[in-house]
Amino acid sequence: MDISFLIPSETVRTGSKKTIKSIVGGQERIDVFSRCLLNLYRWKERLNTKITLIFYLSHTEELMKISIPLSNINRKIESELDSTREMLKILSKDQNYKVEFEKTNFRKLLNSLARNHGLYYLTPDGLPIKIYEEAIKSESAVCFVLGSQYDLTTEQEKILFDLDAKPLSIGNQNYLASHVITLVCYNLSTSEAFHS
């Protein structure tokens, strides 16, 4: 089963000048994406499946999907500094990275993902992963959608529910996006749905 995580952000921009220092200082909250990349990268070998990290830049001047298959990242990501460096390269559209940039709107993106992925919306108000074990087992690809430093907008949520995305909770508390990624991967790694 292939796994994707989709994270929208209204603050991250492609054309702005940025440095490691400015990102660490919180510019556009790119640090949230860096941490997601760092945490997900750790599961690259552990889950032994195709993993893709998809960022959606929802700023009105961007409306851009950035799709990052983790298998295309050749340098080791072992620290937050490594992942910040990778994010800088990715956002500068470095030609050495086989990262797909595509202008699209959120509805179109979700429509296209829904064609070949089971969609799961990560929210503390959702149902536990155990409930979805059989549904997940039957999928050849799943996409988990979660907020970045902010929750999804009401409009984004509506689009997800229009497409029958299943609300999935990993606990009653609010967690950071990067922690949610780790918890989902951990749950998958220990779930029969993933191994059978």
Ligand SMILES: C[S@@+](CC[C@H](N)C(=O)[O-])C[C@H]1O[C@@H](n2cnc3c(N)ncnc32)[C@H](O)[C@@H]1O
């Ligand atoms: C940092 S939160 C967004 C802002 C959040 N309301 C907060 O300040 O804690 C990042 C995202 O992770 C997901 N998330 C957080 N806690 C979760 C939980 N307990 N179960 C499922 N998803 C969760 C949600 O999609 C959320 O938008």
